[in-house]
Amino acid sequence: MASPLLEVTDLACRRGSRPVFDRLSFGLGGGELLALTGRNGSGKTTLLRALAGLVRPDAGTIRWQGEDVAGDPDTWRGRLAWLGHLDGLKGDLTVAENLETAERLRGGDAARLDSALVAFDLGPLAARPVRTLSAGQRRRTALARVVLAAAPLWLLDEPLNALDAPAQAAFRSALQKHLEGGGLAIAATHAALGVVGRTLELAA
Amino acid sequence: MASPLLEVTDLACRRGSRPVFDRLSFGLGGGELLALTGRNGSGKTTLLRALAGLVRPDAGTIRWQGEDVAGDPDTWRGRLAWLGHLDGLKGDLTVAENLETAERLRGGDAARLDSALVAFDLGPLAARPVRTLSAGQRRRTALARVVLAAAPLWLLDEPLNALDAPAQAAFRSALQKHLEGGGLAIAATHAALGVVGRTLELAA
Amino acid sequence: MADLHFLANPARFRRFSQRVLPGLGFATVLMLGVGLYMAFFVAPADYQQGQTVRIMFVHVPSAWLSMGGYALLAVLGASLLVWRHPLAALMARAAAPVGASFAAVCLLTGSLWGRPMWGTYWVWDARLTSMLLLFFLYLGHIALSRAYDDSGRGDRAAAILALVGVINLPIIKFSVDWWNTLHQPASVTRLDAPAIHNSILVPLLWMAVSLLFLFVWLVLLRTETEIDRRRLEVADQTQ
């Protein structure tokens, strides 16, 4: 087997002064999904933030195509699409404006905006300010932002939160498409994602 | 059949200037659970807030044992235990302090604090400031607050959000116990609650 | 910085400090005793200022040490941000209140001295004002390092502040000088440093050295406490 695209070796993180995990290693190739599971507080969110470079790990390395990502963080960040616990939307901007601005901030051109809106049934909401949306409608907007980014690696923290059944199905097919196109995805979740993938269970 | 404890007649609400639902009626007796389902944006959160008196309905009445609750809002509020989208916890207070203060604010005496902590496996976290907890650990604390309140009517907005499997089971048995003791519960949810009850599906 | 490198590890620091602290404490007490004796009994009273001149022996070294203390904070801040020395954060936490106290002592003794000399506790003189602003920079550092849930975040935020502050200190000093010379208050009779006699200079320098000892001793002692506190925190959280 060729060495995986993403390789994490001996990663260790602490929050406050509490060690959260220690010597965590895994690899992930193109088209693969890794579901992070584990008890509440086992460190799923912390791991995702460490992968994105938002939390500085205590030890360990993250490699992309064999190169340490700490060496060129700008390029590494360009490879990521991020969905956090928080939606990261501006209440005063409309759905379309939010998506467009977020993509521009990534340096992209938001050309595929319409198809991202359609994927999550956001067409009718596109012109509404985000502050008037319900919890699930916001989450869908945040997911559309991930799809729009066209990044090879998706980092998702509880993507199914607050979604209704049709929206969950839409997410599933978007994820499937991303994987089929050779993308990678790591998702923290408590529910089954409904997409074939490996699982990494963090110990509490 | 005796008339139900809680009787909602022809309730109508709008958010901004958009009507959310109209002429909604249902009744709920002791020991009954009502699960609110429906598409994102169908008005589940709005309905719960209207029942609690946090949003003023456009039309319709809410009766408890035949009396309009608008007549004596203090007593009505005393009958409620509330779990919103937001957890309602103070990051600087510990888990135990949060629960105790919340119960004191309701006018209760927090005597059953320990059993509420045990019910959600919060014993080891009791002395930790809430700000150092993960998303699911916070949600469990908020649920423990609901249990502690010993109120006849529970209003829950997506109670399973962010909970891991053991915590979901703990919630289920707490809810079961509440219902068996003659309590009422209304819960907005996208996942199956796993407890026998009626379902009200709101149209989008 | 070489010795800091050597001490970067808290455990090694503890071993070092436990060996040094008792002797240092003893030396501090001894030096301070001798210094105060010289200041109060050996040095002559000033022909102009009388006995109040003795305030100077505390006042001036405090001013020096509080300025040096901020420079220390900046150095510690840099070694935290650049080299991630775990000890630098703890030491900065320990040093900031000590430096602030010396600044406060300088301000207090100064204004107590000002009452007999100028007839008022405070004037908006350039030197006074810039010392006051330094005191505020200290307060900001202390408040910032304690304003966070996560002590590590507070440490790093305070380190950035210390670096920016130390760049700004000369600018602040310069601007305050400028501000005050624009319209010099007439009522102030400043002590124009007369050619200092050895009878005053020697006790002054002696006091400066002994207060420096005190400064170092306090910082080391407080660093130990910080290490212990951090350990308790860890133990508390990992239980």
Added chain:
Amino acid sequence: MIGFLSLLRRDLRLVWRRPGDVGVVLAFFVVAVVLFPLGIGPETNVLTRIAAGVLWCAALFAALLSLERLFAADYEDGTLDLLLLAPWPLELAALAKCGAHWIVTGLPLSLLAPLLGVAFGLEPESLFILFVTLLVGTPALSLTGGLAAALTLGARKSGALLALLALPLCVPTLIFGAGAVEALAMGEGIVTHVAILAALALVALATMPWAIAAALRQAGE
């Protein structure tokens, strides 16, 4: 009453957990006062002339800055919903929150202002009057500012909006507070000033809790 006391205790305990917070407000007050000589120039006679005004204005700013989070924190973490759902009058809750704010802000500000007055060359009697007027006047500031804080919940730039709403409401308190010190300097009587200040505080006490409660209910919708 249990609810009132436990809310008061909770807010005081929250402050107690972070004693630095009060220190920060006081430090801000000191810094703000110090800025004026820097902007205006160091002449003692000018500074003494404007001292009462500057100290009162700075106290007002400090109170406003710290008021911004009075209800906002509860609003953002969802505890405001719990307050709204508590089975006792919301007016009492408003009073408890403003009371806690006064204890940790107004009271220490009143104690600190005279010390700063020394640096502006104020006389001892003026310092005492400054202390008394602040003590009597700051409850009105906490209550009026509390209303503005409640009104601006959920609005963006709420800090500035709050100040905008609160400042005009606080103007009478400011005028009579700073005026008392000047009246003393002019050799006039100050009883009237203090009496009016007390009256303003009482009016605020009698009306503001209701207004605040109404504003909070609005914010909950």
Added chain:
Amino acid sequence: MIGFLSLLRRDLRLVWRRPGDVGVVLAFFVVAVVLFPLGIGPETNVLTRIAAGVLWCAALFAALLSLERLFAADYEDGTLDLLLLAPWPLELAALAKCGAHWIVTGLPLSLLAPLLGVAFGLEPESLFILFVTLLVGTPALSLTGGLAAALTLGARKSGALLALLALPLCVPTLIFGAGAVEALAMGEGIVTHVAILAALALVALATMPWAIAAALRQAGE
């Protein structure tokens, strides 16, 4: 560069959506300035004497009040994470945010201050110098205050803490800004003042984006 411009545009658009917010900061400035005559008393010669200092101090407060939400809003709704994850230098992002803040605050304040100066009896030349110094000095305030805002992200009582951190660092700008107007009144040259102000702004421009970016990075942890 695309990212820089679109961030700048986003922030300006957010303000545009709520034009009231700028209005509020300016109104705060006006109210704060108007309070002084009320607190101090109406003698024109005293007022003229202190006008520049008061206007500069009020501008500083107004800028600080509005700075508080500069990064906090992004922090709370999660968009700061997105900024941190953008694949271009965070220093540019810091610059864009401070630039947007200056456009909506510093610039209008500079325009408004001379109008208020008239009420304090300032001469036309003084008014012009006031405008120029504010125009040159406020970028330094936006940048220095931006650092304080970034450092206090996630801290409690961040408003007051921000003021405590920013005020000492803003003192040089204040001194030379207010000093220029007074120097003019004394018949002295003001070129040096303005030159120093410009130098301060350039130093801030050259250093602050790095410091702000460092502060934001550790806020994301």
